[in-house]
Amino acid sequence: MKGSSTTPKKTLHSxxxxxxxxxxxxxxxxxxxxxxxxxxxLLSPGFLRxxxxxxxxxxxxxxxxxxxxxxxxxxxxxxxxxxxxxxGLSAMIAGGFxxxxxxxxxxGVIIFPHIWMVIVLTLIVGILMGAINxxxxxxxxxxxxIATLGMLYVARGLAGLRNNGYTFSxxxxxxxxxxxxxxxxxxxxxxxxxxxxWIMIVFAVIAYLVSMKLPFGRHVYAIGGNRRTAxxxxxxxxxxxxxxxxxxxxxxxxVGLIIASQLVAAHPATGTGFExxxxxxxxxxxxxxxxxxxxxxxxxxxxxxxxxxxDGLVVLGFSTFLQNIIKGIVIVAAVVVDQAQLRMQERIRxxxxxxxx
Amino acid sequence: xxxxxxxxxxxxxxxxxxxxxxxxxxxTKLFPGTIALDQVNYKIYRGKINVLVGENGxxxxxxxxxxxxxxxxxxxxxxxxKKEINLNSPQDAMNYGISIIHQELDLCPNMNIAENIFxxxxxxxxxxxxxxxxxxxxxxxxxxxxQKINPNTLVSELRVGAQQIVTxxxxxxxxxxxxxMDEPTSALSTSEVETLFxxxxxxxxxxxxxxxxxxxxxxxxxxxxxxTVLRDGHIVAEDAVKNINMxxxxxxxxxxxxERLFVSKKHKIGKVLLNxxxxxxxxxxxxxxxxxxxxxxxxxxxxxxxxxxxxxxxxLLECLIGANTLVTGKILLEGRDINGRILDRIQSxxxxxPEDRQRDGLVLTMSVGNNIILASLKKLLxxxxxxxxxxxxxxxxxxxxxxxxxxxxxxxxxxxxxxxxNQQKVVIAxxxxxxPKVLMLDEPTRxxxxxxxxxxxxxxxxLATQGYGIIFVSSELKEIMAMSDRILVMSKGxxxxxxxxxxxxxxxxxxxxxxxxxxxxxxxx
Numbered sequence: 001m002k003g004s005s006t007t008p009k010k011t012l013h014s015x016x017x018x019x020x021x022x023x024x025x026x027x028x029x030x031x032x033x034x035x036x037x038x039x040x041x042l043l044s045p046g047f048l049r050x051x052x053x054x055x056x057x058x059x060x061x062x063x064x065x066x067x068x069x070x071x072x073x074x075x076x077x078x079x080x081x082x083x084x085x086x087x088g089l090s091a092m093i094a095g096g097f098x099x100x101x102x103x104x105x106x107x108g109v110i111i112f113p114h115i116w117m118v119i120v121l122t123l124i125v126g127i128l129m130g131a132i133n134x135x136x137x138x139x140x141x142x143x144x145x146i147a148t149l150g151m152l153y154v155a156r157g158l159a160g161l162r163n164n165g166y167t168f169s170x171x172x173x174x175x176x177x178x179x180x181x182x183x184x185x186x187x188x189x190x191x192x193x194x195x196x197x198w199i200m201i202v203f204a205v206i207a208y209l210v211s212m213k214l215p216f217g218r219h220v221y222a223i224g225g226n227r228r229t230a231x232x233x234x235x236x237x238x239x240x241x242x243x244x245x246x247x248x249x250x251x252x253x254x255v256g257l258i259i260a261s262q263l264v265a266a267h268p269a270t271g272t273g274f275e276x277x278x279x280x281x282x283x284x285x286x287x288x289x290x291x292x293x294x295x296x297x298x299x300x301x302x303x304x305x306x307x308x309x310x311d312g313l314v315v316l317g318f319s320t321f322l323q324n325i326i327k328g329i330v331i332v333a334a335v336v337v338d339q340a341q342l343r344m345q346e347r348i349r350x351x352x353x354x355x356x357x
Numbered sequence: 358x359x360x361x362x363x364x365x366x367x368x369x370x371x372x373x374x375x376x377x378x379x380x381x382x383x384x385t386k387l388f389p390g391t392i393a394l395d396q397v398n399y400k401i402y403r404g405k406i407n408v409l410v411g412e413n414g415x416x417x418x419x420x421x422x423x424x425x426x427x428x429x430x431x432x433x434x435x436x437x438x439k440k441e442i443n444l445n446s447p448q449d450a451m452n453y454g455i456s457i458i459h460q461e462l463d464l465c466p467n468m469n470i471a472e473n474i475f476x477x478x479x480x481x482x483x484x485x486x487x488x489x490x491x492x493x494x495x496x497x498x499x500x501x502x503x504q505k506i507n508p509n510t511l512v513s514e515l516r517v518g519a520q521q522i523v524t525x526x527x528x529x530x531x532x533x534x535x536x537x538m539d540e541p542t543s544a545l546s547t548s549e550v551e552t553l554f555x556x557x558x559x560x561x562x563x564x565x566x567x568x569x570x571x572x573x574x575x576x577x578x579x580x581x582x583x584x585t586v587l588r589d590g591h592i593v594a595e596d597a598v599k600n601i602n603m604x605x606x607x608x609x610x611x612x613x614x615x616e617r618l619f620v621s622k623k624h625k626i627g628k629v630l631l632n633x634x635x636x637x638x639x640x641x642x643x644x645x646x647x648x649x650x651x652x653x654x655x656x657x658x659x660x661x662x663x664x665x666x667x668x669x670x671x672x673l674l675e676c677l678i679g680a681n682t683l684v685t686g687k688i689l690l691e692g693r694d695i696n697g698r699i700l701d702r703i704q705s706x707x708x709x710x711p712e713d714r715q716r717d718g719l720v721l722t723m724s725v726g727n728n729i730i731l732a733s734l735k736k737l738l739x740x741x742x743x744x745x746x747x748x749x750x751x752x753x754x755x756x757x758x759x760x761x762x763x764x765x766x767x768x769x770x771x772x773x774x775x776x777x778x779n780q781q782k783v784v785i786a787x788x789x790x791x792x793p794k795v796l797m798l799d800e801p802t803r804x805x806x807x808x809x810x811x812x813x814x815x816x817x818x819x820l821a822t823q824g825y826g827i828i829f830v831s832s833e834l835k836e837i838m839a840m841s842d843r844i845l846v847m848s849k850g851x852x853x854x855x856x857x858x859x860x861x862x863x864x865x866x867x868x869x870x871x872x873x874x875x876x877x878x879x880x881x882x
Contacts (some may be wrong), residue, residue: 213744215734222731225720232680232709232717233732233787234700292722349774350387350431 022348025341029285029301032334036305040312047315054194060307061200062255066278067285067299068207069251072244074282075211077224077291078137078144080245082151083252083278086129087271088159090256094122095168095266098182112177119185123253129155130249134242148245152275159268168266186262196258200300203251208296220244224291280327281306284334305330378403378566379424379455379535384433386419386590391776393419394430395590401535406557406567408577408598411587412610412833417570420587421537424568425457426450454534458524458541466513471495473512474527498526502556518549525556536560537568542576543666554580574606586610611835619814619839626842627656630826631795636686638669638676638850646672648850650686654795654826659817661841662830664870669850670830671712674797678702678709690794703732708793710784712800712830718784719772726754726768728783733790757786761816778809785816796820797828802836814840834863846870 024031041047066083073080101112113121129151136147173179188195211217219240222230231237255274260266285302287294309330313323379401386394394416401407411417422428424435426444434441437453444450447457464473471491480487480494495508504522512520521541528536538557542550557567557580571577577584581598586609594609631654638647647669654660662670676684679699688695695705711717719728730737730750737749754768763782765775772783781801788796798817802810817840821827831837837844844861846854846869854869 209744215738215745218727218731218734218745221723221727222720225722226716228717229720230731232678232699232711234698234703234791235731236698236700292720 022341022344025337025344028334028337028341029298029305032284032330033301033305033308036308036312040308040315044312044315047312052311054192054197056304056307056311057197057200058194059311060303061194061196062258062274063277063281063306064200064300064303065203065251065255065258066274067281067303068203068296069248070275070278070282071207071285071287071294071296071299072211072220072247073144074279074287074289075224075291075294076220076241076244077227078241078244079148079279079289080130080133080248081145081148081275082129082133082155083248083255084271084274084276085152085155085159086126086249086252087256087259087274088268089129089155089162090122090126090253091260091266091270092159092162092168092268093125094118094182094257094260095171096162097121098171098173098179099168101177112173112179115173115179115181115185118179118182119257122257123250126249126251126253126256127246128249130246130252131242133249134245137245138238138241156268156272159270162268165268167268168260169264171260171264171266182261183264184261186258186260186264196262199254199258203254204296204300207247211296216240216243221292224293226292277306280331284331286334286338288338302334376403377401379435379437381420381424382434382436384420384423384430384435386416386423386428387431388419392590394423397433397587397590397592399585399592400595401566401568402583403566404561404564405582406561406569406580408569408571408581408584409587410571410574410577410584410606410610415587415610416590417587418539421457421539421568421570424450424535425455425537451531451533454532455537456528456531456533456535457537457539458521458528459539464512464520464523464527467511469509469511470499470506470515470523470526471508473523474498474508474530476527478531494530495526498529499523501529501559502526503552503559516549518545518552521545521549521553522556525560529560533565535566535568537570539570540572541569542571542573550576574603577606578603619836624657624818624822626658627824629653630656630658630691632687632689632692633677634687634689636673636676636684636688638672638681638684645850647676647684650847650850650852652845652852652855654828656824656826657821658842659821659827659829659840661837661844662828662847663832663834663837663844663866664847665832668847668870670847671799672850673847674709674711674799674828674830677797678707703791703793706792706794707797708732708788708791708795709797710781710788710799710801712803714777714780714784718787719780721771721773723772724769725758725763725765725772725775725783726750728772729754729757729768729786729790732787733792736790753790757790761786761789762812776805776809778805778812781805781809781813782816785813789820793825795826795828797830799830800832801829802831802833810836834866838863838866 037048046052066087070080070083097113097118098115101110103110133148133151136142136150137144171182173182185195190198211220219230219235222233222235223237223240227237252271256270259270281303282294282299283289283302284305285294285298285300287298306327309327310323313326318326377400381397381399384394384397384399385392397416397420399420409417409420419428423430423444426447426449429445435444436442442449442453444453450456465476468476471488471494474495475491480490482490492508499506499508499522502522502525504519506515506519506522512523515523525536541553545553557569561567569577569581578598583595584598584601584606585595586593586606588610633653634651636647636650637645640646650673652660662673664670672681675681677688679697679702690705690707693705695702695707715721720731723731730753733753734745737745737753739746751768757763758765758768761782763779763786765779772780775783785798785801801813801817805813814836817827817829829837829841838858838861842858844856844858844866845852846856846866848870854865856865
């Protein structure tokens, strides 16, 4: 290497600075969460009270659960627009089971399943809807955007059909049928923390392990990163892709159950537009819409950023319109930062290489 | 990096005051993990046909991308007519009159000729596209190129040769002074090549400077005025074409170390491992991509498959690995019939290292380690077969990285940051980890530097001595002759000849690899 002795030192110094900046950029979701929390705490003392945190987390749980399913889908290079509708359909399915039971006209009987069965059956319905998405996408080669857009309409239509557009209200069951206790799912708590938050935590931990430790997880990353390579490496692309949508369906059904339970009612329009908030959480969490890059952890934090932002703005008395504007800006800004970080990584790599020449 | 290898620039007989229209000064281009160009001073002579040759990965394409504004150089400058110019986009280059005709023709097949020629520079009259004027101008351009094609024809309906003419017309419509042609004949038939050459001479007569890049050395010698040879990112030689011959070019391109590049070790050839019978893959729209191919592969044997681009070699390997479902024929591995899914074939002992490692071999967004284990995740599961054990994962990855001497500081780093040679070794590692019996390498040395080539050859020899059967596809004569125990030559999906290491000559291989048309015209390397 030519040049005076001061140059390399100076470059090294600036490299250290760049490394720090890069670290901050990498942890940007977390940083964003810290910033919004600090800002709202300053503006509204008491924002960080335990009770308030629990309320926010309850709201976040909904988005985070949908986001977890959506993360798998987006990591694989797809998109799932049908989650909001599946939320609505699942709520209606569960509500129907509780209020009307399963009617078997041939035998002239009505079976009222136990609440546990209601939950399991509803989750299965969600998984099935996801499986249909997956099959349409993999077998008939329909673009995920289109296939799940179709499902968005179909599932919403089915949700309406279930009770002719009416709400199933008062989902408390009847002691004589032995199907009481549904409301506990939404209202009950363990160690002072709402069940829905526990469910979010359990789903997040399992999803994290699945994505990082199971062959399936690696396959999802590989398919999103390079489908052809995955195929040539013996990954069963179609199967993995279908499972991804089934996971998303499962998460949606879980959310449908939680919301129906919290409201003690199932309305066919439940979950309208939720798919977009879920996608926002995923994107905020640093998962690339191109697939192959991102993490479950990021999505959960991303959901928290949105949750804190929305609740904070409400606390401060911002109108819904302003809330929407700010939410929109934050989401786009997140992607702008994401791109900047990618470019920077590339540049740093080249600079380091130049130094080592 | 081998800094010791001093390259002596030879420009013995170039007239010092020949008219240079454009030159570069100390152009250096870094890519993650490699130096694509190192201090390149490239001269382009006005109104001449300047040919640029070099092996794959020598840096030709990168140099051209810099000249046409597709890529920014890390260091150095471009000087046009004695003035330094800044090229930030293809548009900039066009404004200076520099145009390129890409190897892959960049035309929109869904649009007609006139629309393609004026794409992005539509002639507008009161806000609307003036189609008639575009058509007339397109017609004139095509006539200037001595062609008779209706400018209303959809590009998708044109033959490749005619499409080439359209791209040239497009470049001319941009008032190109300097026209870069990147492998323009690679997809053309012999008669189309003749037409193209006439067009090129015509352009030269009109004072247009041509930069002509090609692998076909006979073409280069026939058409060029000046020749520049790139090797591993350096200009190693330049001269007037009249002063040189084929021998000179090959020597400069490959370098003097050729003899030591190849690794030859005695290895024992055992019993039959793979038996392929009447493998056939029909082509969509008639004909065959792979036509009735049968061959055998023995333990410890390196079987070379030689042929030109499009001869069906890669497709043959894809049929073997199961990537294509329309295949008929039989594949017997150690006497067992294998068919079905890719996964099953990998598990029975076939492994493919695909030609285009970035497109087919790697997940660039994943880490080196994750790429290596991608095809063998099942082997790394815990005793309940549930999750991937980090300890096992780390061990196999570290072992392979060491065994193949993959140069990477951290196996968790993203594969994208590796050099071409190391990326290639990652793909090979992935193949080896599946414990194959037969390893299929498709152009494994494409686009990697000489040192890495040597290492890939070493790996191949080592595997052969360990009893692996190796299928080695290559379009480089020297390496296929030096490395293979037996050579099959493919052309148009058919095996045209079989040679043993001792009986094969370059002449025979080339003759078997070209179709009858080109033999008449005496194509030789």
